[in-house]
Amino acid sequence: MDQFIQDFAELFDEPGRFAPETEFKNDPDWSSLSGISVIAMVDKKYGVALKGRDIQKARTLADLYRTVKEKQA
Numbered sequence: 001m002d003q004f005i006q007d008f009a010e011l012f013d014e015p016g017r018f019a020p021e022t023e024f025k026n027d028p029d030w031s032s033l034s035g036i037s038v039i040a041m042v043d044k045k046y047g048v049a050l051k052g053r054d055i056q057k058a059r060t061l062a063d064l065y066r067t068v069k070e071k072q073a
Helices: 002-010 032-046 052-057 061-072
Strands: none
Touching: 002 032, 002 061, 032 052, 032 061, 052 061
16 A cells, blocks of 8 residues: 555655545645546556546545555456
8 A cells, every 4th residue: 555655646746745544635736637647547557447436436545545456356
């Protein structure tokens, strides 16, 4: 999970800013473009095709990480 959070943080150029319990959609820098960036990052680094609804369902980064791991299985 640490690597996933680091990869997520790189999208915002702010390492150390995020934690598993971060409600990422409440972040002031979050936008629909952020969602597209997350989808692209997960596809490239984890080989998982997330959908917009996967991001909508996730509340925290831990939720999003669990979704990625489930889709990898």
